[in-house]
Amino acid sequence: MATEFFNHLKCRECGRRYPKKAIHVCEFDFGPLEADYDYDLIRSAISRAKIESRPQTMWRYRELLPIDAEPTVGLQVGYTPLVKADRLAKALGVKELYVKNDTVNYPTLSFKDRVVSVALSRAKELGFKIVACASTGNLANSVAANAASAGLKSYVLIPADLEASKVLNSLVYGTNVIGIHGAYDQVNRLCSEIAGKYGWGFVNVNLRPYYAEGSKSMGFEIAEQLGWRIPTHTVVPMASGSLLTKITKSYEEAIKVGLLDETPFHIHGAQATGCNPIAFAHKSGTDLIKPQPKPNTIAKSLAIGTPADGYYAVNTMRKTGGSAEDATDAEIIEAIKLLAETEGIFAETAGGVTVACAKKMIASGKIADNGPIVLCITGHGLKTSEALQEHLAKPRLIKPSLREFDQLIAAEEALEAAQ
Amino acid sequence: MPIQVSIPTPLRGLTSNQDTVEGSGSTVSEVIQNLEKAFPGIGERLVDEQGNLRRFVNIYVNGEDVRFLDDKNTAIKDNDEVSIVPAIAGG
Numbered sequence: 405m406a407t408e409f410f411n412h413l414k415c416r417e418c419g420r421r422y423p424k425k426a427i428h429v430c431e432f433d434f435g436p437l438e439a440d441y442d443y444d445l446i447r448s449a450i451s452r453a454k455i456e457s458r459p460q461t462m463w464r465y466r467e468l469l470p471i472d473a474e475p476t477v478g479l480q481v482g483y484t485p486l487v488k489a490d491r492l493a494k495a496l497g498v499k500e501l502y503v504k505n506d507t508v509n510y511p512t513l514s515f516k517d518r519v520v521s522v523a524l525s526r527a528k529e530l531g532f533k534i535v536a537c538a539s540t541g542n543l544a545n546s547v548a549a550n551a552a553s554a555g556l557k558s559y560v561l562i563p564a565d566l567e568a569s570k571v572l573n574s575l576v577y578g579t580n581v582i583g584i585h586g587a588y589d590q591v592n593r594l595c596s597e598i599a600g601k602y603g604w605g606f607v608n609v610n611l612r613p614y615y616a617e618g619s620k621s622m623g624f625e626i627a628e629q630l631g632w633r634i635p636t637h638t639v640v641p642m643a644s645g646s647l648l649t650k651i652t653k654s655y656e657e658a659i660k661v662g663l664l665d666e667t668p669f670h671i672h673g674a675q676a677t678g679c680n681p682i683a684f685a686h687k688s689g690t691d692l693i694k695p696q697p698k699p700n701t702i703a704k705s706l707a708i709g710t711p712a713d714g715y716y717a718v719n720t721m722r723k724t725g726g727s728a729e730d731a732t733d734a735e736i737i738e739a740i741k742l743l744a745e746t747e748g749i750f751a752e753t754a755g756g757v758t759v760a761c762a763k764k765m766i767a768s769g770k771i772a773d774n775g776p777i778v779l780c781i782t783g784h785g786l787k788t789s790e791a792l793q794e795h796l797a798k799p800r801l802i803k804p805s806l807r808e809f810d811q812l813i814a815a816e817e818a819l820e821a822a823q
Numbered sequence: 824m825p826i827q828v829s830i831p832t833p834l835r836g837l838t839s840n841q842d843t844v845e846g847s848g849s850t851v852s853e854v855i856q857n858l859e860k861a862f863p864g865i866g867e868r869l870v871d872e873q874g875n876l877r878r879f880v881n882i883y884v885n886g887e888d889v890r891f892l893d894d895k896n897t898a899i900k901d902n903d904e905v906s907i908v909p910a911i912a913g914g
Contacts, residue, residue, distance in 0.1 A: 417879070429909040431833045432868065434879035436910070586886075593883060596908045600832040600842065610832075697891045710888065712910040715878060 409446050410470045413437040413613050416716075424470070426530050426610040436712070437613045439470035447661040452632055455663070462518055462621035468657055470617050471525045477554045478521020480510050482621050486629035486778070491746035492759075496766050498773045502635070503743070504626050507751055507784040511553075512573070514705075514752070514783035515622055515647065516546040522618035523607035524550050532605035533557060538595035539608075540588050540643070540705045541570030542752075542783050547607055548579035559604070561591050566704060567790050587699060589710045619647045623654025626778050627664055634658075634669045636775025637726075639762045641754045641782055642673045642682050643706040645717030651780070652720045672726040672771065673717055674761030676701035676736065676753075682714045686728035691718045702733045702791045703753040705783060727770035731760035737795050739763065740785060750785030758782075826854065828905045837862045846905060851882060852895045854905060869907065870895070881908045 413422040417435030428437055446467045458464040462482025463475050485505045493501035506515040520543070527535050536559040537547045544560035551558035560574050564583035574581050584591045599606040607615045627634055634655050640648040652671050658664040675683040678701030681693050696709035711717070721728055731739065736753055739760035744750050751759070758779050765771040785792075802808040826846040830838050838844055844861070848854040852874060859866030869880050874895065876882060882889045883906040889897045899905065 427833075429831075429833050429879065431836065434833065434868065434877060434909045436879065589888070590886065593881070593886075593906065593908050596831065597829060597906065695888060695890055697888070710881065710910070712879075 408442065409449070409467045410439055410441055410472070412440055414440040424472075426527075426532070426605060428610050428612040439613055439617050441468065441470075441657075443657070443660050450661065450663070452628075452663060455628065462521065462618070462625070465621055465624045468617075468620065468624070468654075468661070469522055470614050471522065472529050475521065475525045476528050477524035477550050478517060481517045481521045482509065483625055484509050486626060487747060487749070489747050489779075492743060495742060495746055496763055498766055498771075498777060500776045502626075502630070502776060502778045503747060503749060504622060504778055504780050505749055506622065506780070506782050507749060507755065512542070512545040512549045513787065514542040514546065515619065515780075516542045516783075517550070518621050519543075519615045519618035520546040520550045520607060523605075523611045523615035524554055524556065526614035527556070527605035527607070527611055528554065530605065534559065534602075535605040535607060535611075536560065536595070536598070537607045538562075538588070538592045540707060541566050541574075541787065542705050543608065544574045544579075544581070545570065545787075548574040548577035548581075551579065552577040561595055561598075563588050563591055563704075567788050569787055569789065570704075573787065588708055589695075592708075592710075616646050616650055619650035620654035620657070622647070622780065623651035624658060624663075626651075626780075627655060627658055630776060630778075632664060633776070634664055634667050635778040636668070637670050637672060637771050637777040638780065639672045639674055639758055639765070639771075639777070640780045641703075641706055641758045642675050642711070642714075642717055642728075643708045643754075644711045645673070645682050645713035645715075647780070647782070648673050649713050649716045649720050652724065669724060670726040670771075671720055671724045672761070672765055673721050673728045674758045675728070675730045676703040676706050676757050677730040677732045679703070679707045679709060680730040681709065682711055682717050683728035683730040685714065686718050686721055691715050691722075693718070701736075701753075702788070703736060703757050704788070705752065705754045706757060727765055729761035729764045729770075731757050731764070735760040737792065740792065741795075743781070744785070749781065751781045752783035752785050752788040753791050754783055755781040755785070826899055826901065826903050826905060828854065828858065829907065831907055831909055833909065834865060834868060834907065837865045837868075846899075849899055850893075850895070851884070851889055851897045851899060851905070854899055855895075879910045881910055882906070883908060 415430035679699035736756035
């Protein structure tokens with residue numbers, strides 16, 4: 405089906421059109437290229453009922469994703485739970501709160517499986533045999549796993565100081581892991597040069613127009629799972645700023661093709677204080693992004709000092725009346741624990757950033773309690789468990805003796821009674 | 824040794840498909856002006872009418888983003904490696 409829905413790539417800055425190849429920037433102004441669709445045709449081709457009849461994966465929104473034929477990689481990805489988070493809502497002091505839980509995304513437990521399934525399906529259509537990425541960890545895991553199952557050779561380039569678990573979670577798939585002595589931005593620059601030289605399919609370089617669109621599926625799902633409504637507030641973690649702009653695009657597109665009614669919505673962005681170029685620009689009232697030369701945060705998956713979509717992210721938050729916040733390492737850890745203890749969801753550090761920033765936005769009134777609030781939780785805590793090592797109580801050790809156990813419980817009850 | 828300038832794929836149409844070219848000049852601005860003389864049209868892709876780097880253009884001197892140095896006035900000396908790189912998405 406469906407070549408006709410997705411026509412060409414288009415420069416986001418000047419609107420020049422380009423063929424649907426492995427290219428990502430406009431030759432004239434270096435603006436990012438974006439997939440462009442025939443929305444009238446899509447409008448006549450899909451409906452809520454049609455989508456609801458399809459399998460519960462991200463591909464139920466197939467018409468709005470940029471590949472030509474049927475998807476071939478990542479067929480099971482997406483449609484993660486939208487959890488009504490009443491206990492967390494109570495803790496934060498709001499009425500209606502949801503967690504979009506991409507910690508359980510298939511197969512590598514982060515939202516990156518969404519972008520990779522689109523990028524690799526498209527890479528196969530374009531005839532690539534080798535795929536690659538620059539990554540802060542999650543993308544590497546997803547490229548490695550999805551390339552393995554698709555029978556593609558892969559290279560993943562990561563900063564050398566990543567969390568050990570994220571490195572292991574790439575290595576296991578038999579990919580080629582290359583650690584670079586440098587920050588993510590330097591890895592990125594190198595990848596851009598390698599992509600130009602080797603002709604590989606780099607999911608976030610020359611395949612970026614396809615890759616980035618995969619993030620929209622998170623927004624489509626949120627709206628459908630809310631009963632085909634756009635949440636009043638959506639809080640999104642920001643690294644390059646791409647996810648935030650694409651979730652916004654998903655709401656706008658779903659309105660355009662008749663799936664959603666047009667209702668006001670606010671998009672809020674969350675960063676770590678140790679790498680906050682987008683939040684800083686938003687708070688400073690500018691859209692000039694001042695790059696962060698040396699990101700320093702436990703939220704390594706968000707540590708992009710030169711965010712490619714920062715400019716668009718700032719303007720999206722401003723346009724939708726959203727806000728931006730950032731959270732310190734201590735606040736991030738507290739927030740991870742809060743989410744785990746109230747909702748039983750273990751998020752990676754980036755999820756802690758989202759919860760911590762949402763808490764601040766609610767406390768300061770930037771998020772009003774005037775409708776559904778959705779927090780985008782994008783990766784699983786097991787991937788960054790090192791960050792919590794020093795911050796959790798140790799297990800209490802006893803002998804296999806009922807008497808010792810009785811003593812332990814009695815001491816605990818005495819302590820509780822005294823409080 | 825001359826200054827080596829690496830040209831990204833989108834601009835190679837202007838450099839007869841060369842991925843690196845020789846540059847000259849004592850600042851980033853001068854290198855761009857001299858590139859324009861050698862490869863007409865390349866200058867306006869990199870800088871706006873006021874000579875400021877365009878939003879989606881990153882220039883690195885020996886691996887350092889010039890926005891952390893002196894931006895377009897960053898000093899260049901013989902042997903330096905200048906890389907022109909489009910902005911890239913997250914990971």
